[in-house]
Structure formats: structure tokens, C-alpha cells
Amino acid sequence: MNSSKIVAMLLAGGQGSRLGALTRRVAKPAVGFGGKYRIIDFSLSNCANSGINIVGVLTQYKPFLLNSYIGTGEAWDMDGGLFVLPPYYTEVGGEWYRGTADAIFRNIEFIDGYAPQYVLILSGDHLYKMDYRPMLEFHEENEADLTVSVIEVAPEDASRFGIMSTDENMRITKFEEKPKEPESCLASMGIYIFSWDVLRQALIADNSDEASENDFGRNVIPALLGEGKRLFAYKYSGYWKDVGTIESYYDAQMDLLNEEPEFDIFAGDMKIMSNSNSSSPQYIGEDASVEGSMVCNGCTVLGSVRGSILSTDVFVGKDAHVENSILLPGATVEDGACVKRAIIGEKAVVSAMSVFEGGDEIAVLGDAETGGEESAK
Amino acid sequence: MRQLIGLVCTNYNDSSFGALTKERPVASLPFGGRYRLVDFPLSNMVNSGINTVGLTTPYMYRSIMDHVGVGKEWALSRKEGGMFILPGSIYGYKNIQGQFLMRDLLRNIEFLERADSGSILAVSGARKVFNIDYREAAKEHERSGAEITLICTRAENRQGMFVTLDDGGRVTEMEERSGDGLLFIDSFLIDTALLLKLAEWYDALGYLDLTEIIRQNLPNIRTSCWKFRGYVGCVDSLSDYMRCNMDLLHHSGRRELFMSGVTVRTKIQDSPPAKYMDGARVSNALISSGCIIRGTVENSVIFRGVTVEKGAFIKNSIVMQGGTVGAGAVLENVISDKYAHVSPGVSLIGVKDNPVVIGKYMRI
Numbered sequence: 001m002n003s004s005k006i007v008a009m010l011l012a013g014g015q016g017s018r019l020g021a022l023t024r025r026v027a028k029p030a031v032g033f034g035g036k037y038r039i040i041d042f043s044l045s046n047c048a049n050s051g052i053n054i055v056g057v058l059t060q061y062k063p064f065l066l067n068s069y070i071g072t073g074e075a076w077d078m079d080g081g082l083f084v085l086p087p088y089y090t091e092v093g094g095e096w097y098r099g100t101a102d103a104i105f106r107n108i109e110f111i112d113g114y115a116p117q118y119v120l121i122l123s124g125d126h127l128y129k130m131d132y133r134p135m136l137e138f139h140e141e142n143e144a145d146l147t148v149s150v151i152e153v154a155p156e157d158a159s160r161f162g163i164m165s166t167d168e169n170m171r172i173t174k175f176e177e178k179p180k181e182p183e184s185c186l187a188s189m190g191i192y193i194f195s196w197d198v199l200r201q202a203l204i205a206d207n208s209d210e211a212s213e214n215d216f217g218r219n220v221i222p223a224l225l226g227e228g229k230r231l232f233a234y235k236y237s238g239y240w241k242d243v244g245t246i247e248s249y250y251d252a253q254m255d256l257l258n259e260e261p262e263f264d265i266f267a268g269d270m271k272i273m274s275n276s277n278s279s280s281p282q283y284i285g286e287d288a289s290v291e292g293s294m295v296c297n298g299c300t301v302l303g304s305v306r307g308s309i310l311s312t313d314v315f316v317g318k319d320a321h322v323e324n325s326i327l328l329p330g331a332t333v334e335d336g337a338c339v340k341r342a343i344i345g346e347k348a349v350v351s352a353m354s355v356f357e358g359g360d361e362i363a364v365l366g367d368a369e370t371g372g373e374e375s376a377k
Numbered sequence: 378m379r380q381l382i383g384l385v386c387t388n389y390n391d392s393s394f395g396a397l398t399k400e401r402p403v404a405s406l407p408f409g410g411r412y413r414l415v416d417f418p419l420s421n422m423v424n425s426g427i428n429t430v431g432l433t434t435p436y437m438y439r440s441i442m443d444h445v446g447v448g449k450e451w452a453l454s455r456k457e458g459g460m461f462i463l464p465g466s467i468y469g470y471k472n473i474q475g476q477f478l479m480r481d482l483l484r485n486i487e488f489l490e491r492a493d494s495g496s497i498l499a500v501s502g503a504r505k506v507f508n509i510d511y512r513e514a515a516k517e518h519e520r521s522g523a524e525i526t527l528i529c530t531r532a533e534n535r536q537g538m539f540v541t542l543d544d545g546g547r548v549t550e551m552e553e554r555s556g557d558g559l560l561f562i563d564s565f566l567i568d569t570a571l572l573l574k575l576a577e578w579y580d581a582l583g584y585l586d587l588t589e590i591i592r593q594n595l596p597n598i599r600t601s602c603w604k605f606r607g608y609v610g611c612v613d614s615l616s617d618y619m620r621c622n623m624d625l626l627h628h629s630g631r632r633e634l635f636m637s638g639v640t641v642r643t644k645i646q647d648s649p650p651a652k653y654m655d656g657a658r659v660s661n662a663l664i665s666s667g668c669i670i671r672g673t674v675e676n677s678v679i680f681r682g683v684t685v686e687k688g689a690f691i692k693n694s695i696v697m698q699g700g701t702v703g704a705g706a707v708l709e710n711v712i713s714d715k716y717a718h719v720s721p722g723v724s725l726i727g728v729k730d731n732p733v734v735i736g737k738y739m740r741i
Binding site for chain 1: 409410411450626631634635636640641642643645646647649650651652653654655656657658659660661662663664665666667669674678679
């Protein structure tokens with residue numbers, strides 16, 4: 001095993017229960033996004049675009065699709081460097097990862113194998129493009145023990161985040177998880193660069209603390225701060241959006257349909273990579289219409305599609321109507337059906353002539369389910 | 378069943394495609410939105426369970442090698458078997474008739490010598506588009522006791538190599554002509570041992586094409602014919618090229634090539650989905666990933682990463698990868714090669730059987 005200056009660890013073990021029916025069959029990082037992508041693509045592409053070749057993906061919930069999607073990591077130019085790390089059994093027993101810090105603690109041996117100087121911790125449920133290299137330079141310049149990437153949020157939103165207070169050199173003086181009365185607007189993005197020796201010690205200490213919840217935000221970072229370690233905040237100012245709830249997952253994708261979206265998947269730099277398929281080009285039928293939408297390979301559209309995202313191998317039948325909706329890979333909208341403000345799961349079917357429509361709340365049809373109410377018409 | 382190995386011959390060029398084949402062999406012609414012609418024979422081989430495939434490259438091999446690489450997309454980058462690159466001679470580039478030059482086989486005879494002596498070689502050119510399972514043809518090849526089995530289709534009103542059979546189903550004649558009948562579709566099965574023998578006999582006549590050698594030996598070598606019943610796109614000229622692409626807009630052509638349950642494999646590029654802006658009007662069209670469409674597209678095949686600006690109108694046309702069609706431009710019966718740029722307001726109108734070709738990287 002070659003050594004590596006930096007190893008990235010991607011926390012992907014959460015069930016993602018806030019995504020409801022979408023994570024009934026697959027882990028959150030494997031949920032489809034933006035037509036041809038899956039949520040994990042954005043973090044993996046950021047790693048690839050930052051020259052990081054060793055990435056551990058910590059997973060423990062319904063990992064089959066995620067495992068097959070990740071494969072050897074070749075799709076992100078990391079052939080042989082991308083590892084799925086599920087919990088495992090040892091001579092003293094085995095159990096699920098108890099928290100984010102525990103997940104890393106239990107993979108100390110994996111990280112040690114690469115003898116890195118730094119470990120980058122990522123959480124996989126945000127949409128953003130970031131080159132981690134300037135952040136690493138910042139970390140090195142400050143001789144920091146931990147650098148937390150932060151973004152400025154509106155004061156009224158601050159109580160939803162982990163909030164940092166800093167001195168004039170961006171050294172962190174205070175860290176509060178979801179404070180009722182926030183002192184600053186610098187929110188943690190859940191992206192940490194640790195010096196590995198410091199993190200390694202902190203994880204061992206955290207593991208022996210019976211009272212700890214083994215969580216980075218609640219336990220490890222406050223403990224390091226209490227010990228007077230050098231913690232710095234690295235300010236990021238680009239696009240960064242949570243996609244961990246149905247609402248935010250839906251909104252972030254609808255943003256992609258803008259004429260000039262803030263998050264541009266067409267941009268030539270910081271290319272988003274994915275494990276692509278070899279489906280044929282999409283066919284748009286004689287009487288079809290497609291506007292203000294994104295459509296992937298393998299789709300057949302015979303009806304009308306407006307303001308929607310059609311993932312790979314989606315079928316929209318004759319006289320069907322799809323509006324402001326997200327259709328995940330292999331979904332079928334049969335002839336004459338109407339889908340509005342909805343998310344249709346992978347290989348789900350909306351029956352012919354039926355209606356599947358969201359209101360204030362977005363309607364969600366789970367993977368492989370059949371849905372649609374008989375039309376009143 | 379005897380072992381099947383494959384040979385795809387791409388050392389062939391043809392001036393009847395005009396500018397499209399000026400700097401690329403016919404096998405590299407982009408086809409159907411995201412493919413190149415060579416994808417079809419290669420996919421046929423692996424979809425038939427063949428995992429040892431030789432590829433004779435054209436003399437101008439850059440575009441083929443760029444596309445095929447080590448055969449990974451066809452699962453041919455492997456330890457047992459795999460893809461074998463067989464460098465073709467310069468003669469293939471000059472000789473616009475032969476697709477299966479004996480000289481290219483002689484130069485790469487090791488590929489055949491190493492094969493199992495009892496094996497059957499499935500040979501294919503790369504200018505006919507079809508999905509075949511060679512295992513079915515091989516069963517018939519074994520049953521009939523033939524040493525060569527030509528793959529043919531019933532064709533009407535075509536130019537090409539037609540075969541005549543006797544009552545026993547043995548091929549008695551192969552003739553280049555136009556008309557109706559059983560058309561040879563540039564693919565055949567041949568006993569590897571026989572081909573090695575032919576290579577010895579014709580050692581000094583390397584300029585001959587293998588099909589010519591077969592024709593000369595019809596009285597001596599038991600040759601039969603297997604009738605393929607699926608769709609065959611014959612890409613023999615510029616107007617054929619246009620028509621075969623347009624066949625994909627018909628349900629039957631698309632179904633047989635793309636929806637029959639087997640995958641046509643190709644080099645995978647990682648483009649974003651196609652984006653249709655407000656005001657886009659698209660009907661009866663194949664659109665590939667990475668396109669941005671603001672204008673109108675009818676009865677056309679649009680390759681990856683093409684931008685169609687507002688008010689542009691594209692009809693009965695093929696726009697290859699990376700092309701730009703400016704605002705208000707009109708293209709009708711046009712084939713625009715890769716990265717061609719049509720400036721705003723320009724109007725180009727060809728006729729159905731004689732499309733206008735815009736060369737690679739050209740700006741109009």
C-alpha cells in the first residue's frame with residue numbers, strides 16, 4: 001500500500017430517513033440526483049478534482065446499489081483507491097457504527113495503512129463544487145490541528161447549523177451545535193481537515209469516554225477546542241446546498257433547470273463525474289414536447305414534459321403529462337397519466353390515465369412502486 | 378459447441394462518404410447519436426459470448442484506437458482472451474473495395490495460429506449495422522457441416538454482393554450486382570483451420586480480399602448461408618448513412634438496435650443530461666446527453682454536446698458531437714461533422730439523397 005498525504009473519509013452511513021420513500025430501498029448517497037447522477041457523485045467528484053485518490057466511504061444502510069455503483073472507483077478516476085467501509089466484526093465483537101466519530105475510529109487501521117498527514121472528513125448530502133486543495137494549504141499555513149470549512153448563512157437560519165465564532169485570524173474560539181442564540185453566522189459545512197495524529201488521539205480518547213455520543217460536532221470538536229488545540233475556520237463562498245430532505249432535494253434539482261443555474265453541471269471545470277451507463281440516446285416522439293427540462297440517455301418521451309428532470313431510461317407515454325417533477329432512473333409514466341410536483345422513484349410506475357400530483361407537499365412514489373389515482377375526468 | 382472467436386475488420390475506406398471519411402475510416406463514422414460504426418460488430422461479438430476478438434485496424438487508426446482503447450467497454454480487457462489489435466496495412470486505405478484483405482491476415486497470422494484449431498472464427502466488417510447472436514449462426518454452421526457460413530439478409534433494390542444457393546442450401550455463386558435477393562452482409566463464419574490453410578495457399582496473393590478467395594473456391598469449399606432476419610442498416614454511401622441514421626427514428630429500427638435486450642456498447646463519455654430550455658421544440662428526434670436545446674429540431678439525430686440556439690431550425694439532419702447551430706440558422710438535409718459551427722442566421726438546405734456536408738471543425 002502506498003502512502004498518501006491525504007485520505008478522504010466520506011460519511012455515508014445514515015439512513016437518510018428525511019428523504020422518506022426515496023431511501024426505503026437504497027442508502028441516501030445512492031439516491032439519484034440531477035438525472036444521471038447519484039448524491040455521492042458530488043463529493044467523489046470534488047475529491048477527484050482535488051487530486052485526492054484515496055477515499056473511504058463509510059456505509060451501513062442498504063449498501064447494495066451503492067456498492068455496485070461505486071465499483072472500483074474507476075468512474076471517478078480512482079481505480080483501486082475507492083473503498084466501501086461497512087462495520088465489521090472483530091475478536092471483541094461487532095456492532096453498527098455508533099456515530100460519525102465512531103465510524104472513523106473503527107477504521108483507524110484503514111487510514112494508518114496510507115500513513116497520511118491529513119484526513120479529510122466529508123458528509124455526503126450536500127450539493128457543491130469545491131477544490132479542497134486551497135483549504136489544505138490554509139490548514140498547513142496555520143499549522144492547524146483541525147480546519148472546518150464554513151459558509152456565511154443568514155442570521156435567521158444560523159440556529160439550524162453548527163456555528164463557529166472566530167478571532168481575527170479565523171481561529172475558532174467557540175463552536176456550538178444548533179445554538180438558540182447564535183453568536184455568529186459562520187456555519188459548519190461538515191467538511192473537516194484534521195491532522196491525522198491529532199485526530200487519531202482524539203478518536204481514541206473519545207472512544208474511551210462512555211458518556212460520548214461519538215459525534216464530531218457534539219463531542220470530538222468541542223473536546224479539541226477545550227484542550228486548546230489549533231482549530232481554524234476556512235471560509236467558503238460558492239454554492240452549497242443541503243439535499244438531505246425531500247424539500248431541499250427537490251428544490252436543488254429544480255434550480256438546475258434555470259437558464260443559468262448557480263450550480264452548473266455543464267461547466268467545463270470541476271467536472272461532475274458519474275458511473276455512466278451505455279443506454280442509447282433519448283428519443284423524443286413525433287407528438288411529444290419537452291421544455292425547460294433535463295432528459296437523460298435511454299429515455300423515450302411520447303407525451304409532454306415541462307420543468308422536469310427525467311433520469312436514465314425513463315418512459316413517458318403518449319398523451320402523458322409531466323410537470324415540475326423528478327423521475328428517477330427507469331421510472332415509467334404510462335399513456336395519458338399526469339404527474340405534477342412529484343418525485344417518481346426508480347423503476348416506479350404511474351398507471352395509465354391516472355394522476356399523481358403533489359400540492360404544498362411534494363408527492364413521492366417510492367422505488368419500484370405503482371401509483372396514481374384514477375382521474376376524476 | 379465449438380469455440381467461437383471473433384475478427385472485426387476495419388481496414389477499409391471509401392470515398393463515397395465525401396468529407397466524412399476524408400480523415401477517418403468508415404468504421405469510425407459516428408452513428409446514431411452516441412456510437413461509431415465499429416461499436417456494432419464489436420458489441421455483436423461480445424454479446425454472442427465471444428471473448429477473444431481481433432481487430433484489424435485501418436492504416437489511419439488514430440480515431441479507432443482512441444475509441445476502442447483496450448476494449449474495456451466491451452469487457453475485452455481481460456486475462457482469458459481479450460482484444461487483440463492487429464495492425465492493418467496501408468493497402469486497405471488505398472484499396473476502396475476490399476474489407477477483408479488477405480494481407481492483413483497474413484501480417485497477423487499469429488492471432489489465428491494461437492487460436493484453438495477446432496474453433497470457428499466469426500468475421501465482420503464495420504459498415505453494416507445489425508444486432509446478431511453468432512451462436513445461432515454457429516449452430517447452423519456445425520449442423521450443415523459447412524466450412525464457411527455467409528451471413529445474408531433478404532434485400533430489395535440494393536447494390537452489393539448477392540449469393541445464389543443450390544437446393545441443398547450450398548452457396549454456388551457470389552456476385553457483385555444491384556437488385557433483389559440474398560445479400561451478403563459483410564460477415565461470415567469460417568473454420569479457423571481452413572483460414573490458416575487459405576493463408577498458406579494465398580501467401581503470395583496478399584492483395585486479394587478474403588471474400589474474393591471464398592468466391593473462387595466455392596466449388597471446393599462447402600459454403601453455406603445463414604439468413605439473418607433482423608434489421609440491417611447498409612451504410613455504403615453518404616445517402617445510406619443518412620437513411621440508416623433516420624431509420625433509428627422509426628420504432629422498428631430503434632427497437633431492433635437498441636431495445637432488443639442486448640446493449641450496443643460504446644466508449645462512455647461522462648456528459649451531463651440534455652437540457653431543453655423554454656421555447657425548445659423537438660419532435661421525432663434522437664438527442665444525446667450534454668446537448669443544450671433552445672430551438673427547433675425535427676426528424677433529426679443530434680449527437681453529444683450539441684448546442685441549438687434560439688430560433689434555430691434543424692430538420693432531417695445529423696449534427697455530430699460538439700456542434701453549434703447559431704440563433705435563427707436553418708439546417709435541412711444536412712450532415713454536420715464534429716465540432717462544426719453554423720453561425721447565426723445561416724441557412725443550409727440539401728436534398729434528401731444528396732445532403733450537404735459540413736466538415737469537421739468548419740465554421741460557416
